[in-house]
Amino acid sequence: MSSYLECNARERIARVFDTRSFEEFLPPAARVVSPHLAQLDAPVSFDDGVIVGRGLLNGQVVFGAAQEGGFMGGAVGEVHGAKLAGMLQRAVAERAHAVLLLLESGGVRLHEANAGLIAVSEVMRAILEVRAAGIPVVVLIGGSNGCFGGMGIAARCANTIVMSEEGRLAMSGPEVIETAHGVEEFDSRDRALVWRTTGGKHRYLLGDCQMLVADNTDAFRLAALDAIAATQGHAALTLADLEAEHLMLATRLRDFGAAAEPMDIWKTMGIPDPAAIPMLEAHDFTERVQPFRKGAH
Amino acid sequence: MDWQTLASQLFPQGHTVHEHEQFLSGTGTVDGETVAVIGTTGHAPIGIEIALTQATAVLATVRTHPGRPILILVDTQGQRLRHRDEMLGINSYMAHLGKCIDFARRQGHKVIGLVYDQALSGGFITSGLMADACFALPDATIRVMGLPAMARITKVPEERLTELAKVDPVFAPGAGNYLRMGGLQAIWEDDLAARLGQALREADPVDRRRALGFERGGRKLAQPVAEAVSSGAHVLPS
Numbered sequence: 001m002s003s004y005l006e007c008n009a010r011e012r013i014a015r016v017f018d019t020r021s022f023e024e025f026l027p028p029a030a031r032v033v034s035p036h037l038a039q040l041d042a043p044v045s046f047d048d049g050v051i052v053g054r055g056l057l058n059g060q061v062v063f064g065a066a067q068e069g070g071f072m073g074g075a076v077g078e079v080h081g082a083k084l085a086g087m088l089q090r091a092v093a094e095r096a097h098a099v100l101l102l103l104e105s106g107g108v109r110l111h112e113a114n115a116g117l118i119a120v121s122e123v124m125r126a127i128l129e130v131r132a133a134g135i136p137v138v139v140l141i142g143g144s145n146g147c148f149g150g151m152g153i154a155a156r157c158a159n160t161i162v163m164s165e166e167g168r169l170a171m172s173g174p175e176v177i178e179t180a181h182g183v184e185e186f187d188s189r190d191r192a193l194v195w196r197t198t199g200g201k202h203r204y205l206l207g208d209c210q211m212l213v214a215d216n217t218d219a220f221r222l223a224a225l226d227a228i229a230a231t232q233g234h235a236a237l238t239l240a241d242l243e244a245e246h247l248m249l250a251t252r253l254r255d256f257g258a259a260a261e262p263m264d265i266w267k268t269m270g271i272p273d274p275a276a277i278p279m280l281e282a283h284d285f286t287e288r289v290q291p292f293r294k295g296a297h
Numbered sequence: 298m299d300w301q302t303l304a305s306q307l308f309p310q311g312h313t314v315h316e317h318e319q320f321l322s323g324t325g326t327v328d329g330e331t332v333a334v335i336g337t338t339g340h341a342p343i344g345i346e347i348a349l350t351q352a353t354a355v356l357a358t359v360r361t362h363p364g365r366p367i368l369i370l371v372d373t374q375g376q377r378l379r380h381r382d383e384m385l386g387i388n389s390y391m392a393h394l395g396k397c398i399d400f401a402r403r404q405g406h407k408v409i410g411l412v413y414d415q416a417l418s419g420g421f422i423t424s425g426l427m428a429d430a431c432f433a434l435p436d437a438t439i440r441v442m443g444l445p446a447m448a449r450i451t452k453v454p455e456e457r458l459t460e461l462a463k464v465d466p467v468f469a470p471g472a473g474n475y476l477r478m479g480g481l482q483a484i485w486e487d488d489l490a491a492r493l494g495q496a497l498r499e500a501d502p503v504d505r506r507r508a509l510g511f512e513r514g515g516r517k518l519a520q521p522v523a524e525a526v527s528s529g530a531h532v533l534p535s
Contacts, residue, residue: 025526032525032532035518036467040453052526078467082507082519086526093527108418110451112467113441115516117418118480118506121426122519124392125504128399150422156392171388171419177378186380197384208386237400242356245393249349252385262384 001216004142005166009051009066012102015217016140016224017064022055025090026083034077036112045071048079052087057100058225063091066102069145075109076151081119088126091135098136098228101127101158106173107149120150127157128237136160136231140220141167141209146198148173159235160227161209162220163200165282169208170198192278196262201277201285205266207248207295214282248295269294298434300338300370303413306489307368308332320350321370328494333358336370336424343420344377348390351424355397359404366407366497369398369428373420395423402429407500409493411485412437412472429500430482432492433472439480440470466515477515479506 002015013022026032028046037044049071054063065084067074076084091099108116130137137158141147146168147155155161155169163169174188174197187193196202204212211227213219256265266274269292280288290296300321304314308325314334315323319341325332335354341347358365376387402408410425412433418441425431433439441447447468448455462469466477475481485492507523510516518532525532 025529026522026532030525030531032518032522036465039461039465040451040457042451042453078516078519079522082522083526085507086523089523090527090529108441110441110447111453113447114439114469114474114478114480115467115510115519117422117441118426118475118478118510118516119519121422121480122504122506124395124422125399125427128396129504132403150419152388153392153395153419153423156389157396169388170383170386171376171391172378172383174383177380177383180378186383197380202384203386206386206389208389237396239356239359239400242393242397242400245396246349246352246356249345249386249390249393253345253349256385257381259381259384265384 001218003215004164004217004220005144005215007217008070009068009102009104012217013051013064013066016100016102016221017055017057017062018059022053022064024051024053025087026052032079034079034112036077036115040111042111048077048083049074050080050083052083057098057228060097062098062100063087063096064100064102067104069104069143072109073145074105074143075107076105076116076120077109077112078115078119080109081116081123085119085122085126088123088130091130092133096135098138099130100224101137101139103139103141103147103151103155104143104145105147105149105151106145107151117150120154124154124157127154131159131235131237134235136228136235138162138224138227140224141169142215142220143167146170156208159231160211162211162213162223162227163203163209164213164215165200166215167200168198169203193261196278202262205269205289205293206252207293210295212282212286252294298413300413303370303489307493309490320347322354325368327490327497330366332366332368333362334368334370336372338372340372340374340415342374342377343391344379344382345385345387345390348394348423352394352397355401359401359406364405366409367401368493369408369410369424371410371412371416371421371425372414373417374415375417376419391419391423395427398427402502407497409496409500412439417441426480429502430496431480432483432485432496433475433481435472435484435486437472438470439472439475444468474515477510477513479508479510479513479516
């Protein structure tokens, strides 16, 4: 059993998919690197920070990708984004059983900002294309860089998000908000506040992530299998799905819009002893909050 | 261009577009056909409320007027940078808006995006960039962030970025760069009403932006890489 957080992208792929079943598309040996980094004297990577391919999950053909947080924080550039989009297209063409996205990204790679922004929008649309073909898309988030910016949006285009407590899912990073509006707005060095605001437990309570697991690769693998099984047959987005999500988001705004900090929200939800929430193990946590969390169908 | 002038030029046959707290909505008539208009103005920061309001308008159009074309007017400074928005899950609100637009497209609504003033990062990928095709006025500003901020984060001197921006469309703000990279279908120079009519007639739900970026030389690798991945081949040297 290994810590998902401590694994790199390749190790995660190797442990989440069936042993030695993953075939990488356009592997590092193909030497396809970002065309934009050299002119900025930035290092390149032979996989441009993302692994895409096809493997087996309990014997079923599942397409997948894993972003490497160790290379530019998993940020999306032209090649990185095109690999994701191409894999998603191929998943539709080959009628994959499911698609598994192991996301870890700061969002758009600023060194190639415009190309990265368009690429993220292409990835969002490609994810929705996969779902429209009836193929479940499951996102796993548990890397140290979290899942931010455009990839935080793209993640929410999937059917299911599985997170660990250590995973973070949001839009703008705390540093960006602190830079824009000062330390009183968001103290990026207050790690406990950062975790309460963007971490897996808060996202699970609000209904932004559907499964919360302990930080180990086996737990992520099992959750992915459960998520895929639960989604088969209704992966495509329907008007009813959108209306349910709309109601959830409108209700959240109405009920928690005046909260000053996440723990106030947990209190308003009726969770007993909200101050103890950050200390609970994943299993104890999910059991205790089950009756209170939002977005559960 | 302010939205009032824009709306009257887009819809010489009349419109009901109005503003409420930086949110634009209403309808306009193009070639005798009613078009739903949804958008933002005043460089609106996209916070959770205005993202949800726009999603409400898209869903209402899908429910009440099946097939009615939708025009998304973009003027935003990007996502709102506040702790409260992050705490409440702004990425979910923005993704919801993007999904509503995508859903409308799949239900047969033609969706056109128009950047008439400013478009930035998160506010753009969940609005104009989710349309069948996105257009811009010549003076529109489109960017992820300004060069000074980019210099700070990438640790590349600003002068160097400014120099590179002259020859490489990948960092520099501007509609022309997004056009070259395929993010924009075209820039509307004149007769906005005729351009909108034409865009609606030619609207195509297939995402062809990588191919456009390749043809126009602004994104030379995206198309071959995606192609190589999806076909199982290798990337041919360009």
